[in-house]
Amino acid sequence: MLSVKSTTLEAAVRDLAPAVGSGTAILPLLNGMAHLDHLADRFGDGAVLGGVAKVVTTLNEDGDILRMAPPTVVLTGERDGRPSARVDEVREVLAGAGIDTPEVPDIIGAMWHKWVFITTLAAVTSLARGAVGEVNAVPGGTEFGLAVLAEAAAVSAAAGYPVPESELGFTARTLATPDSPLTPSLYRDLLAGHPTEVEHVLGDLTARARALAVPTPLLDLATLQLRVHERRVAAAG
Template sequence: MKILVVGAGATGGYLGALLTRAGEDVTFLVRPARAAALRERGLRVVGREAGDEWAVEPRLVTADELTGPYDLVLLAVKASGFARAVEDLAPAVGPETAIVPLLNGLAHLDALNERFGPSVALGGVARVVTVLDGTGDIRRLAPLARLDIGEQDGTVSARAERIGAVLRGAGIDAPVSDRILTAMWHKWVFITTFGAVTGLMRGTVGDVYDTPGGPALGPAVLDEIAAVSAAAGHPLPESERAATLAVVAAPGSPMVPSLYHDLTAGRPTEVEHLFGDLADRARAYGLATPLLDLTTLHLRVHERRIAAKVQGAPDPDPPGRHWEARPDRQNTP
């Protein structure tokens, strides 16, 4: 099977490295800077224990070099790079190509259906515990490597079974699901609940939970977001609700999602793809989601500040600026 992995970051790089190590015909579509780094160091996977390290020599192409078609495209980019990646990978898509996107949420699936037709893309839910470190290596924080795949219409197709077999041959747990859209919705519920609790409060799960009033936040956010999933036809089972609350409402927990790291480091977030789209769907179903809406607004303000800095405008609330009460004005800087 001829495989194109779009992106060589923490998720796509790790899964692609496993496939390459297993002897599959894998090519990575990457930006020129990432290509240069990979040619110099190779694609390296580093575990938590000393000596737990291995590398592959990846086959690389940049967008101007790409020709096709490929049998399988694993689309592993962040939402901010999705639109460009879709145009870059277009030459790889032929009549028999299957695209498996690894993004969270559902807006990307709608966009792929519009661009390539509803029969090209499968649904996918990736679960890995990896990060890209400062050297460009992939750090594996836990052995989990799972990719659920399935046809959007719920059938268990021969192509999905073939893809699943190839993934499993590389050591990736790859069940073929007849309810992949439900799985995607439920991961979306988890990701946005986790992101809302920690991002809105700018603290770890434990920071929030251990503060007076904090224990109520996780369940309240989850109830709002799970209601949207249920309205879409994908109710959250009690077992998944309990598992989500075990993560997002836990005393003393140091856990935070990747969105929190992006937010506190002043980097862009996937606000529109994950939160804005979900809030729009809630409104379409006539649901009130005040906590989701507040989180979306909070993240949009963050994005606006980043955009202002890129354009050279001053930060509207720079560090060290204080507010004081004055008799002639209220909350005037």
């Protein structure tokens, strides 16, 4: 189970490589999609499952992972959608640890839909420099959040993975929740002056948007702003 951020993916790949054999299944839980090709190139296409984590966690000063709110859900499946005994085994292990693991018919679609959710939250909070509730508390804040969501959802739809209305509605309600303290980890990293997952989460999505001829001016602006931050972090060294 590979649950690092994209900023440490390469180091994690080096660390886990000696443990990967012919029967190993790798379950990556990173946001976005670019890591799938990277892992498949390194370990073989058949070794890599699709995966989605729906958790709200952060690191404390001691490096412990803190669960900040429910739920605890991990989705997984073969990337081609076929039934798989190894996926059933992985889900059984996760369920035994108290993790909800519902069956999902299209794990790649689920990954795209999570990507839309997390990209929207990251762009909204990073551009507005505030938690969801703080954005909603000012005139135009809710409308701004919904406009960002529309851009991200349009990219997913153009790629062949339209976000179901139920999930769009959930994200829209999340964005419009009054007084919500919700912030994504990318935004928390930004405020702390740490490197962020801008390229893996926003940069890759906006690049795909351009390839698909989908206009994403708000997501482009968020990507630009975060890239400036990355340069400052790198310069500070």
